[in-house]
Amino acid sequence: MTNLQTSEISDAEMVRRAQAGDLAAFETLTARHEQRVYSLAMRMLRQEQDAEDVTQQTFLSALENLDGFRGEASFSTWLLRIATHAALKIIRKRKGLDSVSLEAATEERDSFDAVPHPEYIADWRQSPEELVHQNEIHRLLDEALAKLDEKHRLIFLLRDVEGFSIQETAGALGLSEANVKVRLLRARLQLREHLTAALGDPATRLIRSHDHAP
Amino acid sequence: MKCEELLAMLNEYVDGTVDPAVCAEFEQHMAGCNPCQVVVDNIRKTITLYQAGRPYEIPVQFRERLHDALRKKWREKHPGK
Numbered sequence: 001m002t003n004l005q006t007s008e009i010s011d012a013e014m015v016r017r018a019q020a021g022d023l024a025a026f027e028t029l030t031a032r033h034e035q036r037v038y039s040l041a042m043r044m045l046r047q048e049q050d051a052e053d054v055t056q057q058t059f060l061s062a063l064e065n066l067d068g069f070r071g072e073a074s075f076s077t078w079l080l081r082i083a084t085h086a087a088l089k090i091i092r093k094r095k096g097l098d099s100v101s102l103e104a105a106t107e108e109r110d111s112f113d114a115v116p117h118p119e120y121i122a123d124w125r126q127s128p129e130e131l132v133h134q135n136e137i138h139r140l141l142d143e144a145l146a147k148l149d150e151k152h153r154l155i156f157l158l159r160d161v162e163g164f165s166i167q168e169t170a171g172a173l174g175l176s177e178a179n180v181k182v183r184l185l186r187a188r189l190q191l192r193e194h195l196t197a198a199l200g201d202p203a204t205r206l207i208r209s210h211d212h213a214p
Numbered sequence: 215m216k217c218e219e220l221l222a223m224l225n226e227y228v229d230g231t232v233d234p235a236v237c238a239e240f241e242q243h244m245a246g247c248n249p250c251q252v253v254v255d256n257i258r259k260t261i262t263l264y265q266a267g268r269p270y271e272i273p274v275q276f277r278e279r280l281h282d283a284l285r286k287k288w289r290e291k292h293p294g295k
Contacts, residue, residue: 023288030284034277039269052276056283063287115221118253128262141267160261185225192256195263200256206249 011075058083122200144194152187215243
């Protein structure tokens with residue numbers, strides 16, 4: 001079958017063609033994934049120029065290292081890992097942390113004991129399906145994400161937005177799985193707090209009075 | 215199970231990776247604790263909303279530059295094609 005529409009050809013097949021020297025196949029792969037890579041970079045770095053640099057580096061590096069792609073992960077996961085490495089370099093440079101990993105700098109303060117309690121507890125006035133069609137919601141989502149520390153934001157983006165496993169997230173960021181888990185919990189709770197303060201129905205607000213008996 | 219213990223297991227519960235015995239305890243606690251129920255529901259909705267969020271549009275001019283750079287690099291890597 002050679003008369004398939006381009007859109008029906010899988011990434012895996014496109015990669016095989018690109019590895020065999022087909023530039024059009026590589027450009028198709030780029031066109032399929034550039035939006036996603038750019039979006040992830042924008043959400044990680046919050047700065048257009050940096051997001052463009054990361055996107056360009058990602059696809060140039062993918063081109064350079066295409067023969068090394070063996071399909072253990074999906075092509076998109078492979079690309080997003082490359083993008084994450086590039087974004088981490090920029091973050092470290094911004095912080096002047098050239099030799100210190102994100103983990104070494106912050107791990108000792110992270111434990112489940114110190115997870116903050118939910119404060120604003122209320123049902124949302126609308127469902128996510130209704131909310132997603134409203135323009136203002138996207139600004140709210142970005143604002144809430146911007147309030148997270150980098151370490152929490154990166155983990156949430158990879159795990160919950162991009163669908164990486166805990167193991168893949170840990171691998172991409174050079175963190176332990178235990179560290180990813182506790183940061184993911186904090187990230188989810190902080191985002192919940194921020195969104196519920198804006199989207200919660202005050203009439204259903206609950207006050208957490210005290211700890212319940214076991 | 216106390217609210218704090220539930221909080222510590224929240225990821226595993228929401229992601230469906232919690233041990234079945236712990237899951238039963240978790241659900242038993244939630245049945246009698248409205249705030250925990252609402253927090254779990256809020257967290258699920260938070261994740262759903264972010265997953266459904268809109269991607270950033272890639273700037274058109276940047277996209278052109280990107281594809282030019284890729285073609286140039288490709289020709290360097292595959293001379294004569």
